Amino acid sequence: MRLYKHSLSVFLRDRKLSIPYHGVLALVLVMSFCCLGSYSRYDDVFSAVRWWLARPVIFIIAFFIYCGYELTVRMHDNDMVEYVRAHTLGLLKAYSAVLFSLLTIVAVPSSMFFAFFLFLYQRVGVQYTPFLVHLTKLSVLYFGLSLAAGAMLGMAMAARLRSNRLAVYTLTTGFMLLNTTFTDAPFRVPHLVFNSYLVERALYYVKDFLTLVPHQLGSYFAIYPIYGFPMEPVRWVVAVFWVLFPLTLVLVECFTRRIRRALLVASALLLLLGVGLFSVRGSVLAMDMRNDSYAYADPIYYADRLRQDYAGYEAGFAIEAYRMDLTVSNELHAQVHVTVDNPGREGYEFTLYHGYILKSVRTEGGEIPFTREGDYVSIGGLNGSDTLVFTYHGKSPKFYANAQAITLPGYFAYYPKAGRSNIWDLDRYGYVVNLPPYESVYTVKVRSGLKVFCSLAGGDNGFHGRSNGVSLFAGMYDEVAHGIYAEPMRSDQPTRESILEAEQILTDAFLRVGHPDMVIALSDKKFLQTPASFALNSNTDNTVIMSDHIVSSSAGAQGLACSIMTSIVRPKSAGDFWFRTRYLSYLLRGQDETSLALQSEVDTSLLLEEMEEWLLLPDPRANNMTEQERAGYLAAKRRRSELERAVSEKAAKYLFYESARKQENLRFFFDYFTSESTEDCLQLAITRVREELGP
């Protein structure tokens, strides 16, 4: 106790330590005020905490490395170690005093952060306990354990490297840079040199092991309310490791002979345990620029592989029933019983996302052989049985299932689906909505520490019902109204009224285009709002309607109706974006009548001129060009792009808003967009305008 008091007073008396320390405490206050100001201004608590507290905290951690190092290294600078060691357990007592002093000085800013989070929760005013728990865990992991880890690292460096300040500076710099996005560009270099992602993965492996605060400085990825700040079990393991491992290194210095050897073995075992647990971390949210991150993993994986199209593929059998026993821990562990309607076939094909490692396929008669080829599983006959049992485990970078949250929509092959179907659509840059045309009977049991919300009826993580796809969600997720599930911390939540209004808009649109058969009843389905992050790397699954439920990231009536209609009115090519967007706007009457663009009529003669120019302007190709040709190419490309947008918008306005035949035009283009026609959209629009305006 006496030593502790002395050590603490040494820290407080030393101006090189105490003045910067008080500066850091003042900085914590400033950061908290800025966070509060940002929240008051933008009403986004996750963004405010990320910008003002989570991202800069790495430099506070680095400051505590400095404190830990400078306070401990004095013993070595003044050659006190031999003298202290002369006393019984002298060095241990001296280090313990320094350790407790450091923990005390770390406790002050950590308590300030904790108090601020409690205040913030009060200020946000949402009565949602999981959010309070999330903030509490955040303050302990990001602003408690991480700061303590910094102090421990500093202390360990002083104990091991002594006065070798250059090494300490270099290690601290490396640690800081690895905890920011400084590494993004250099980590791409191995791919440039070796044309392989293996080294990049290894580099990120090391980086992740040293990362105390994810969503690092420089990352522009948002925090999504369903997940919050990443705090999977592995992050706690890493933080605790970086507190305990340096501590064992310090303890090694305190003893001699047998105890020293025992402590060395203990630290080696701790290292092995840390790396081992880190290696089996399973599903972790990786929101950064790496090739296997949330945003890039699937686009890169499918772009690198041979293109296969299973659009017209017939499975030859249907699945009558699923019994799914799912365990969600570090990742998804599944045992799925599948009952097929046609057990006499010689072979069966299934689609299961490649991230799930299939361990076995069994029937009542025992294990049967299977072949795995990416997303596809092929097996032979069932030997008289009609039920197969798939046992697998794994993860998807985007559709995660871990101890913090679950987002498994029914159209994604996280359980075996009959036949072969694509997972990713290269042309439309998005996930393929993979749903069978029939319903199956599902019995789902989920073992998880989270309360799981499912599209089927049930409770206590057990669900049963008929559908053509089962969706599972968990995390900071709840039933916000009867039959409507969403993130309670999200500002744009769907309501029963907005769903009814969307249904009305769609019904009106289908009647206008002469397709009453396509009217969709939305109000009798469960509505599960997906996180806004779903749109981060996919253009196709904003809204998916299944037989018993809807998954959509939209909330407002117009947005919801538009996203549903977008899934029906599909693009023919990348070039029809502007025309199709305007078409949808006029079809759903979503245009802003007060906008200046609608106040004046289309100058039809100018439109015809621009059409002519666009038709005559060749689509420029960029092959083996000189500098002069390149300049011409860029100018032509720019002009074509400008014209494409202008012609699209004006033609759409004329055809669907001003024309006397606008209802007919709407119907014509609805049939075109829902047909298999390969005709160019804009060419068709031009032909249509010319027909109306004459030569």
Add this chain to the structure above:
Amino acid sequence: MAHEWDRLMRRLYLELKNQRLYFFVPPFVLFALVPLSVLAGPQGTDPSFSQCVTLSQLFIPSFAAWWPLFVLKEYHSSPARELLVVHRSSRAELLSRMISLWALYVLLAAVVFVYFASLFGRVWYLFAAVAAQSMFMIALGYSLSLLLQNTFIPLIVNFAYSSIFMLAVLDSPLNIFTIGTFSDAGSLVKPATVAAVAIVLLLAGYQAERRLYTRSM
């Protein structure tokens, strides 16, 4: 005068030699990390000048203060620190050393920019900006280390400044970095201001350096 110059260079050489392997960190950054990172465009895209602008400003100025801070470490934390500042002839040697190290670093950076010029054409406005930013980082490190009497915190501040203003807060008036095209002389206005601020910081550091000798004498 020539003798003074020789003596300064000799001491600088010994101080850099004393850094052993750590001396090679800035050349590694300049000759390997920056060019390769520029060549490895994001997600399969070709190297671009905008990528060169970003990465040059991210890496080159932040590592400019590496040698100066490692030299200054001897004056604040080494056992012989008192001896280093007692001789009258030593006055203002730290300032001249900072300027020499900046010149050396910029000279090495110029070699890298010759390579960038072969890739992207006119890069010399960017080079001038990077040289001014490097001078600012060295001046900041020099003045802070003399003010705080240590080099650890200036090192943290150096990388914190580069990270915050290059990776997060781009539009702050406190930002010395520029995200632009660097295509005309107009893009040199900010670097000129940065150089002026760097000179002020160097002068402030020099005042602190003089006090250091007064206290030691």
